[in-house]
Structure formats: structure tokens, C-alpha cells
Amino acid sequence: MTIKMIAVDMDGTFLNDEKKYNVVQFNQIFQVLEENKIKFVVASGNQYFQLRSFFPSHYERMAFVAENGANILIGSEHIYNAKIPSENITKTLAILEKLQPKNLILCGKKSAYISETISDSTLNEAKFYYPVLKKIADLYDIGDEDDAIFKVALSFDEEDANEKLHILKKSLAGILIPVSSGHGDIDLILPGVHKLNGLKMLGEKWGISLDEMATFGDSGNDLEMIRDVKNSFAMENAQQKIKEAATTVIGTNNSGAVLDTIQSLIN
DSSP: OOOOEEEEOIIIIISOTTSOOOHHHHHHHHHHHHHTTOEEEEEOSSOHHHHHTTOTTTGGGSEEEEGGGTEEEETTEEEEEOOOOHHHHHHHHHHHHHHOOSEEEEEESSOEEEETTSOHHHHHHHHHHOSSEEEESOGGGGGGSSSOEEEEEEEOOGGGHHHHHHHHHHHTTTTOEEEEEETTEEEEEOTTOSHHHHHHHHHHHHTOOGGGEEEEEOSGGGHHHHHSOSEEEEOTTSOHHHHHHSSEEOOOTTTTHHHHHHHHHHO
16 A cells, blocks of 8 residues: 555544644654655544644644635645636525525635634634634625635534435535534535645646545545545544544544554554
8 A cells, every 4th residue: 555645624533522643643643655655634524724723833834624624725825716707606505595604704815805704702712713803794705805715614503404404405406515513514616616626736737647646534625635635534433424424433533543643553
């Protein structure tokens, strides 16, 4: 098995439930990855600025498939970003008004955007995942911002999320695709824009095939990169469909299983 790229989801996969990881072990592994010219990629639904904050000493030598593949960077160099047509943003907001999500964030290349009417507690929670976040009076005016909007992030009560997901799949058909990122969170992404697409772009740039990649994930937004990569690993805490799609099921995100598995791969 020749592995030239390792791609990890963050929440529920690389990070434990306290949003931490074994930094000492990772630093040792990252040094070996660099020595062997193996690329390390963070593939997450979260904002680029949040993701790189987990790796302050290394992020310039890593790649990021952020926002579920809608924003791709190598270090701080932009490689690609998607863009939702403004008329589709308007249609989507009109549909979402009826579903009343707990939180609604429009995600862009420069910033994420949230309604100024949001509560302080919800705003603070959102800032963890979107540290670059701007409040605006009316999300329908997002076209006035000089930015490319490429994802819509929603939060529902966890017990309602599956029902909302099914409704969104029907109501947004042909516009955006809803994917679950766990814990009641749903991302609306452009058709064909997902984590696997981002990994393919990086693979083409670096001359790395899907068979030379290893992927780790736990939620619906990981499905393509778990299903279509031969060396794929699902967490024990993963959604059932992710476990079924993976080559191998490893331990939980709280057990350090990702780093232990990467260690065994590079050994």
C-alpha cells in the first residue's frame, strides 16, 4: 500500500469531543509525513480560518478542503472556490424561512455572514466554527457584499434534523444539496462540490490518484471521500452509512484512533 495523501475530517473524527487532539503525537507524525513527501489534508465542513487555527505551526505546509470542498487552499494560497448564483441564494432563503432553522449562516470566501438579530449565545457558538463572521441587517442583501458565497450552514434541533434533511432535499432539488454534518447541523452545498471533488483537485495538482489516498470521516458530508477512496476509515462513532461505505472501521474520535491509524500506515 503506497499512501501519498492523508485526508482527515475534523469534528467527530480527528478531534475528540473536547475539540482537541494529541499535539505531541501529531507533531511527530507530521515530521515523518514531510520526510516521506506525504501530503496532509484537512477536509471539513468548517471555515478555513477555523481549521488552520488548530495547526498554527504547520498550516502553511498543509492543504485545506474547507466548507465541504467549496474552498480549497494550500497553506494560505487559494486554489479554488465555488460560488452560488445570487438568485439561488434568494430562492434558498425563501425556502428556509418556512423551516425556521435555529441558526443560518451564509459562508463566503472572505467571511461568513449571519443575521444581526441572532442571540449572543448563538452568535458565540457560531464564532467557534466561523471565527471570521460578520453580522448584517438582512441576509437577502448578501449580494451587496463583495464576496463569493459558496455554502449555507444550518442548525436544527438534533431530533428534527433528519426530517428537515428530507424536506430540504425535495425543496432544494436542482439548486443545492443538503448534507448532514452531525449534531443537528446541515450544510447546503452546490451539486458536485464536496470533499472528494476537492481531494481530486489536489490529487491532479500533485499527481496523486485516489488509490494513493487515505481518508478518515464520520458524517454524511464525508460519504463521497469514504465511499470512493480505497483506503478509507470510518470512526466507530460514525453514522451507519459511513461505516458501511468505509474499507475499515477504527476506534472512536475520543480514542486517538486517527493518529494511531496514520502511524501504522506510515510505518
